[in-house]
Amino acid sequence: MIEMIELIIDLLLAFCVVLTAAIVYTKDLLLAIVLSGAEGVLVATVFYLLLAPDIALVQVAAGVGISTAFFIVGLRKIGRREE
Amino acid sequence: MFSTVGQLPYVLVAIMASICIYAALFKSNLFKKMLAIFLMTDAVNLLFIIQGYRLGNAIPPIIPPGMDPSEFASIAVDPLAHYFVVTAVVIGLAEVATLTALIIYTYKHYGTIETKKIKELRG
Amino acid sequence: MNPLLFQAPILAMLLCLLGSFLCVLLGMIMGRRAVELLSGAMTATTVLLSSLALINVYLLEGPYVYYMGGWPPPVGIPYVIDRFSVPLSLVVSVIFFATMVYSVRYLEKDRDVKWYYSLRFLMQAGMYGLLFTGDMFHIFVMLELMGLSAILLVPFRKEVKAAVEAGIKYGIYDILAISIYYLSTAMIFGMFGSMTIAEISAKLGGYVSPFSGGMFADPSALPVIVALVVWSFAIGAAIVPQHFWLPDAHSMAPSSISAILSGLLVQVNIAVLARILYDGFAAGSHPGGAVGLQLLVILGVASSLVGASFMLVQSDIKRLIAYSTITNLGFIAIGLGVGTSLGVSAAYLHIVNHAFVKASLFMIAGVFIHATGSREIGALRGISKALPGTSLLYTIGTLAAIGFPPLSMFWSKLLLLLSVLSAGGAYQYLVLPMVVSIVFESIAQIRLLAVIYSGEKREVNCHPSLPVILSIGIMISIIVVTGLMPGLLLEFGHLAADDLVNVSGYVDLVLKSFNYPAP
């Protein structure tokens, strides 16, 4: 017997795996950063669904907001494309 | 194969962590390596939270006013796993800050962040 | 118990914590002299406090557990103050003090030293935490603290191209190693439901804790976790095949930092690995944990051979010393992996002796590089006539490194060979690769000595100042004195190995010494 929440979480996690693979294989670093931000949002959703509001808050503020801003600031100083 | 279907999340997390370890070891771009290490922390965070979850009508680990502690202990999710994740997210940000600063300086000196092209030192 | 003696090791750690931000504050409002005075005074106090802890543990009260925040083990974080951790913490304090005295003059030309001293304090606090802690997750936090501050100190001279490259190389691999360790803590949490090292081994033996219950998964998966832990620490301790960052990082860092990295950081890594394997995964009795020891022996043999043969072809003095570190870590890994009490005590003594020897060699190499302006071995020709005192100190250090009797490393190398021979089985054939690498290492080191003593008298850029010579002198005299008292040395090693290998004693100390009923 599978509960509904498990199904949703499995789907979200599978989507995370696909995103991770995309981040690793893309050649455009800016796209990789945007995708990693999207993955951060997905992870935060999983945290929220799994009843972890504290961590969802940390993840949204730090894991998505500040770290993405940090990556973009860093990327402005180095080349955008991977060779 | 699996004793319960409840183990499928573990498998997905294992695949995610493996992809990240592969990228951190074998990708040549330093920025990509850093992103992979950052995402690996996310994968392990998911592993912790999945292990701390409780099926059924669970509540977050904050005691509602007036609830009996023993009833709370039998329906809330695991706070210990949440604690580990909060700590690891902060640490992950510190890692990102350190590596970003170093990568920007590498680019300043060498004009590239491809490890194949940075060959001043030979391990 | 006297509260000062009881709190001494924790006070040393908290002093480092205070020092880390007071240095920055003083640097901003008063200037570098104040920073140097403050960090000198604080480092000297940590030496004092660590010696108090040593006296307490050896002569007065014996090992005890410090409950952080007042919480007993599975609930809070225990700090295990025993005969394995306390002598190593004294070694940490002494080497940090010596390099502190050394760096005042060594960094004279560098601007803005406040972050240097601040990060040094954090690295010291991380080492104390790693040595004392009895909690798997606390090890993760402390590895991160020690690792990140070391990564930043390697490219401290950020205008040097190669230093930044070494820093980023070291940074990526070290942080990856710590992330892998984090993965293994998540798996341990799932299997044991508790992060206390003592509870892990107790539960493997069938113990059911009043706080955290028994085991929640089949222990047949334990070898995977053990392999992950060994992998992550093998990167941190630069054991072959994950050694390639070490020669770069240790040779490009400022010499005062190389001394700490090579003398302490890798050794602390391997000491913590020993603690986890023996007291956590019960490597002596449980087949799952024993996998870790076999891995250690195989990697250790490869390490000693690879390190020693690369020493033969180096032309850079600091790289040569760095490869020697890889060789010696291989020896330590073999000693720990053999698994007998003799092997562990030999490895323990080798950790202590190698720390002093390698730190002093790097400090003297820094003096040579300042004097000649070059890192090439060829440029050292004739330096013994220009700097006779320093060269004499370097000679003593090198003789100790190759195990010349009666200097300190002779005894630990002898014990290592004896322990391998007495282990029996296939292990006794390990003596062959060990002897080969000792011979290779000796050839490389003696060739370097020959270069120093050959050639005509030459001009040098600068002569070392008194504090620099004094700090090196402290280290060399420790090497000589400990070498002359092998009996005392052996006693220390024996007791430390006892506390490490005796799992039931450790479990009793951590879990049973708290006698207040569970709620």
Place this chain on the structure above:
Amino acid sequence: MKDWRASILGVFFIVLMSSILTYAFLGYPGIGFVRPLGEFYLFNTYNFENQSWWSASPNAVTGLLWDYRGYDTLYETMVFYVGIAAVAMFFEGHAKLRKTGGMTVIVRSSARLIFVFIITSAFAITIFSIKTPGGGFQGGSIMAIAYIAIIVSLSRGFLPEMDLDVEKAHLAKIAGLALIAGLTIVPVVYSLASGSAAYALQNLPKAWAPFGYPTFLGFASLSGGLIIPIQLGEMIHVGMGFTIMFLLLTLKDKED
């Protein structure tokens, strides 16, 4: 040809690694099993019956953060400090903020309004963290977002008008850290002075260690001993830390 071989190798590595990890997970209990140690924290964190074992915080995660496993969090804060030190060490010296005019009164005052609103919510998240989700790190991140929003939308020249530059941010950050470290050391000093048992970062009195911070600060809805002041210290540390990082990182590339 070479790329093709590399990607086959990569897929092989990933499959191998993930099957090893999956093998380890086969024996684990499935999703949704709370371990007894977690139930211990849940049962005791706000249990008036047995005050030797409580943390006086209804939010069990906050209780774990600064009471049961406070020493971990203390050094986690120091790891974050190293992260700030990384940026400060590499990019300091370029940081000179100048006042730039040209801002209209409306822009300035509306920016101030939004700023005050965000800072207030950051304080709320921090102070009420023992009853609701939140904490010093979350509050600090939100506080930093207020400053970063100003940097991004209005330019850095606006910050001097808000009385903030890198030096002042460093001093404020150190003040936050000093608060945390001071609260950590007080029990140790108490133990040295009185001779009774007390441990570093001890929060509330226990049967085996009598030292403790006061539990109720004036009114009953706020409790938790040292948790609230220490969370405030962490909020200042984290907020100022992120602000320093972004100031230093964005300053350089405009002047190049």
